[in-house]
Amino acid sequence: MKRVVKLVMCALALTACHTKQTLPPSAFMAKMEQQYSRKVKAGKTEYTIQYANADFMACQELDGRPETNTQQFRKRVSELSGNVFFIVKIKTPVSSDANRMVMYYEQEAEKDVQLLQGDSVLRPVLWHFENNYGLSPYNSIVIGFATGKKDESLQLVFNDNYTQTPMIKASYSKSELENLPNISIN
Amino acid sequence: MKKIDRIVLYLLAVLLVGYISYNLIGRPKERLVYVDIGKLLENYKFRKELQGAADQNINRIKLVIDSLKMVQKATGNPGIDTPLHKAQYALNQYYEISNKEATQKIWDRLNPVIEQFGKDKHLEMVIGANGAGNVLYGAKDRDVTDELITYVNAQYEKGS
Numbered sequence A: 001m002k003r004v005v006k007l008v009m010c011a012l013a014l015t016a017c018h019t020k021q022t023l024p025p026s027a028f029m030a031k032m033e034q035q036y037s038r039k040v041k042a043g044k045t046e047y048t049i050q051y052a053n054a055d056f057m058a059c060q061e062l063d064g065r066p067e068t069n070t071q072q073f074r075k076r077v078s079e080l081s082g083n084v085f086f087i088v089k090i091k092t093p094v095s096s097d098a099n100r101m102v103m104y105y106e107q108e109a110e111k112d113v114q115l116l117q118g119d120s121v122l123r124p125v126l127w128h129f130e131n132n133y134g135l136s137p138y139n140s141i142v143i144g145f146a147t148g149k150k151d152e153s154l155q156l157v158f159n160d161n162y163t164q165t166p167m168i169k170a171s172y173s174k175s176e177l178e179n180l181p182n183i184s185i186n
Numbered sequence B: 001m002k003k004i005d006r007i008v009l010y011l012l013a014v015l016l017v018g019y020i021s022y023n024l025i026g027r028p029k030e031r032l033v034y035v036d037i038g039k040l041l042e043n044y045k046f047r048k049e050l051q052g053a054a055d056q057n058i059n060r061i062k063l064v065i066d067s068l069k070m071v072q073k074a075t076g077n078p079g080i081d082t083p084l085h086k087a088q089y090a091l092n093q094y095y096e097i098s099n100k101e102a103t104q105k106i107w108d109r110l111n112p113v114i115e116q117f118g119k120d121k122h123l124e125m126v127i128g129a130n131g132a133g134n135v136l137y138g139a140k141d142r143d144v145t146d147e148l149i150t151y152v153n154a155q156y157e158k159g160s
Helices: A002-016 A025-035 A054-062 A070-080 A098-112 A174-178 B003-026 B037-043 B045-075 B078-120 B145-158
Strands: A037-042 A045-052 A083-091 A113-117 A120-122 A126-130 A138-146 A154-160 A165-172 B032-036 B125-129
Touching: A025 A037, A025 A045, A025 A054, A037 A165, A037 B078, A045 A054, A045 A154, A045 A165, A054 A070, A054 A083, A083 A154, A098 A113, A098 A126, A098 A138, A098 A154, A113 A138, A165 B045, A165 B078, A165 B145, B032 B037, B032 B145, B037 B045, B037 B145, B045 B078, B045 B145, B078 B125, B078 B145
Parallel strands: B032 B125
Antiparallel strands: A037 A045, A045 A083, A083 A138, A113 A120, A113 A154, A126 A138, A154 A165
């Protein structure tokens, strides 16, 4: 009987255990895209917001460069650490006024975005709009915030004044951020 | 292995098989449910925040109107009439337009979330009861309003 109880306890302990995973780059990126991505639909417009830490950004930047070595990767991660990034992909129906759209996302939208970190309100320190010239169905914006090393819940809030979509929110709880996977680089 | 161990293991195996088959094939097809739309909208956080933002703008216009009225009362200047009428017109226009736009925005956000709720809960149909007689009677256990309110608010705050 004792053996059975032990077996059941072990199974329960295994399922309850949430250890921080260390994953190879491809699995790391896949997990991040699966678990740290949020989607907000408003009519025909769709926003996909990807949480990206320094590891994610470095991985994405150095992807496809065979000459990259571990040292370069670590250097890039240390340059980016202390910041968090959000990659916002906006899928909208074909725009009739592309100039106004580019003008807004490049120059004005920055003031409509904020990050709530615990009780603090942060403004972007980095803003990059990738103009796709109508070649892909979505536009991307990379937004960076200087959050420091605090492990607090985060909520990105975006009031899109081009599509007139207010209060687009993406939240990441403290426990989610504490359980971010690690990347293993050989 | 003792006899009692074998019995417990056997029971666990039966439970496991039962659970798996219930989830894979035996789960009853979920049902037709209804939602009290008035209550849903009243408790939808996005609507409340949108309303809050619109109210701020309305209050600003009202402040201008009140100030103009006070000046008119104090001075009796007929020149105030035109700006006062313009401000009142602007208030009515803003109220009408913001109401219409807000309704559209709320449903633009709610519809995909309700669709997801239906899929997650394996529902066949979600009916909106708005007090206008489209649901004349519904058993209490078919009312998923509170569950949907929790769901839409969580999705709104988190992003799905």
